[in-house]
Amino acid sequence: GAGVSQTPSNKVTEKGKYVELRCDPISGHTALYWYRQSLGQGPEFLIYFQGTGAADDSGLPNDRFFAVRPEGSVSTLKIQRTERGDSAVYLCASSPDPAGELFFGEGSRLTVL
């Protein structure tokens, strides 16, 4: 596609539920990043993929968070047993190469009630 696509744009769920957020990067971009942004803050790094593998997952806050990119293109961020503190905008970015220019999607706004 022309840009990074994220779905859903908005997700409202109840505490304890499971959530999946999807990111479709720019075609041909090998690097894919997930960030989380709370109101008034800059994006907080979660995980970085180079191809199919997670090159750096040091930003994942705990084991309830997991992400995959099985074919080196689309990625899914999975959150188990959601908590109210998980409410934020989850941003995905892709890049043609590591540490290269980032291109962001519009984000998925997650609200946990």
Added chain:
Amino acid sequence: KQEVTQIPAALSVPEGENLVLNCSFTDSAIYNLQWFRQDPGKGLTSLLLIQSSQREQTSGRLNASLDKSSGRSTLYIAASQPGDSATYLCAVLSDMRFGAGTRLTVKP
């Protein structure tokens, strides 16, 4: 661990003013630095990318400079317009770290 700081957190100026936004980082061994604009409720739009071998980049009324030795980058906006009102963020790409942003308001 790389820390990225943006000062000021908020800035309000009258239309037509030239202004400078600051971004500082603690580890000077950076690779690339990128400036973004974010409008409320939207994703991040890339403004300028400065590669490690460069000292500055220009696009229209925007000029970004990079001084790795002092751990600073600046974004200069010339002849500001109300449409420039947004949050401006810098990111050290090699460390995947962002600043908290500067919220700019340009008053007509």
